[in-house]
Amino acid sequence: MNNGLPVITLAGNPNSGKTSIFNSLTGAKQHVANYPGITVEIKEGKAVSGELTAEIIDLPGTYSLTPYSPDEVAARDYLLEQHPDVVIHVVDASNLERNLYLTTQLMELGVPVIIALNMIDIAEDRGIRIDSEGLSKILGIPVLRTVGNRGTGTEELLKKALSIACEKTSWTPIELSYGQASDNALRILEKRIIETGLLMDMVPPGWLALRLLEQDSHTLNRVKRLSSPEGNDILELSADLADRVFREMNDETEGVIADHRYGFVAGVVKRVKSYSTVNRVYISDRIDRFLTNPFLGPVVMVAVLFGLFQFTFFVSSTPIALMEGFFSWLHTFAWSALPEGLLRSLVVSGAIDGVGGVVGFVPLIMFMFFFISILEDTGYMARIAFLMDRIFRKFGLHGNSIVPFIVSGGITGGCAVPGIMAARTLRDPRERIATILSVPFMNCGAKLPVYALLIAAFFSAKEGLILFLLTLISWTFALLSARMLRSTILKGESTSFVLELPPYRLPSLTSLLIHMWERTWLYLRKAGTVILFASVVMWALMTFPILPADHASSLTDNELAQARLSYSIAGRAGRAFESITKPLMGFDWKTDVALIGGFAAKEIVVSTLGTVYSMGEIDSEDSSSLSERLADEEGWNPVVAFALIMFTMLYIPCIATVAVIKRETRSWKWAGFAIVYTTGAAMIVATVAYQIGMLFY
Ligand code: GDP
Ligand code: MG
Secondary structure (H helix, E strand, O other), rough: OOOOOOOOEEEEEOOOHHHHHHHHHHOEEEEEEEEOOOOOOOOEEEEEOEEEEEEEEEEOOOOOOOOHHHHHHHHHHHHHOOOOOOEEEEEEHHHHHHHHHHHHHHHHHHHOOEEEEEEEHHHHOOOEOOHHHHHHHHHOEEEEEEEEEEOHHHHHHHHHHHHHHOOOOOOOOOEEEEHHHHHHHHHHHHHHHHHHHHHHOOHHHHHOOOOOOOOOHHHHHHHHHHHHHHHHHHHHHHHHHHHHHHHHHHOOHHHHHHHHHHHHHHHHHHHHHEOOOOOHHHHHHHHHHHHHOOOOOHHHHHHHHHHHHHHHHOOOHHHHHHHHHHHHHHHHHHHHHHHHHHHHHHHHHHHHHHHHHOOOOOOHHHHHHHHHHHHHHOOOOHHHHHHHHHHHHHOOOOOHHHHHHHHHHHHHOHHHHHHHHHEEEEHHHHHHHHHHHHHHHHEEEOHHHHHHHHHHHHHHHHHHHHHHHHHHHHHHHHHHHHHHHHHHOOOOHHHHHHHOOOOOOOOOOOHHHHHHHHHHHHHHHEEEEEHHHHHHHHHHHHHHHOOHHHHHOOHHHHHHHHHHHHOHHHHHHHHHHHHHHHHHHOOOOHHHHHHHHHOOOOHHHHHHHHHHOOOOOOOOOOHHHHHHHHHHOOOOOOOHHHHHHHHHHOOOHHHHHHHHOOOHHHHHHHHHHHHHHHHHHHHHEEEEEEEHHHHHH
């Protein structure tokens, strides 16, 4: 069959890449061969290297030469009967342990072997490092690295295989130790085989002894078929010896021998394989025992989030004060530099105050995002997602929804714009949209000044407690909203996407800064564009039409400011809304004007309230004087204030958020729905709060 050409046979586990290497070696010069008695397909081809041509055989995949499947029988019989000159043992480097088992058996057989350490690319991707030189030394076999599907290293492989094949070396089995009991039995058997010369033209006596001791049925049958007296004698002896080993080891010889092969493989692997990430994976595992523990995990999580929250406020307080100082200086400067009139009013009240109120929060937002990036880059955010997954699933969301929730203000002080963008990690469209529609309920940084103002005015004794309550309430509404959406318009199965738990890593500062900056920039851009524009529009709506001069006579400054506002477009709209909002929620027209302004950005609620209550120069952070004023104002009481807080928390997301919802869902439908949905929810909740509150007030 081999027409004098050297024969190179490819052997290895299924899917180790034999056929890929075969194709790369032979190109088009191949065909399917038929061997007598073998039904399994064996491919044959020719390969040329320099002057030399070789016959290449692609054997079916086999895990072991103690065959169980027809493929394995075919592969083994081929090796025993055709005596190839060299076997290229294709080893999947990403699965070294299992593949090397066959190596031990090839070495037992003694056929000249060369190892193609294939799939080396996959192994490297998984952080597996294999010392191929070391492996070659330990086994006494040449080892070459290949990437079969790309043909990398196969030329070398062919050269090496050919040089071995041409030596026509005789088969030299190695002797492994299988434990004392088996070794003794093998010695006895082998001696008898050599004495009788049984099947020695075909296989090495040591190999036959091993097979017989394993009581391998194919080998037993083959000897039986000889029906020679020596053969039968040896069969009897092998059964006897196997029995003896069994009694001694309390295990089948096949198992005992396999165990020792595995032991040998394990020892080899230990010396040649290392993980570039082994420590990280191992340490991560250890850490996760605590951090994802069902009892300890949540405790640590709450502590981490709380600490982060505190620390963010602590480190950002000075920069915020500086920013505020700057904007109040700018305010005063512009006020004195510009002549009295519409322009000054536009620049100071419209542009500077509006944008300043937002930009003042930038340090807080920046630090917040910096710490959130730390959580993400270290891998801890994935653990939080893991811990929250069970809870989130109850609300029809996915553990990964936690990131949008936190970024949007879950720990207070976020922003829904990057929060909604963070929902990109959710793969199920329904879970994603439910998350996107629910996160605007979280307490973003812009709502805080509104809360601060109203809390200072009406609940000053319990500031911290109320803020904490508001955080809980916003979570409750956001989650309930998700549940509701997921059982109505976004109905569907929860996905079972597996949460990935990447190994913990030390984050790189560059990546942290980039993440922080990306998100801060989104926020800043909102301040520079949408909010600037909206502040100017609000200013115009509250300024025009200008109250005719004859109306203005005999009024105090205060009354004049109010009259002007009331006469403006915003004032008229507010008064139109008052007929609905006053009986339902207790909001007067001035509050309505402020809430209309809040569509531009929630901070504007405060600055507008300032203007409306004719305290012109109030900016959104220093609102103590306004809060005193509100506390004394007729028609205001804690119930109204609470209803207003609820309304602010829930109603219409700011323009920037609506824009980002549109962009992320690629549909105006969802953006429009968000507006109606949130405002509807706000009206219902604020009405219920006001009506019930008034019963007890
Ligand atoms: P066989 O069952 O041993 O004949 O394996 P195949 O040659 O059919 O290969 C199984 C799969 O692994 C195929 O999809 C090949 O494209 C792929 N493959 C083979 N060698 C490599 C390799 O070195 N690297 C990678 N990444 N894939 C490989
Ligand atoms: Mg194949």
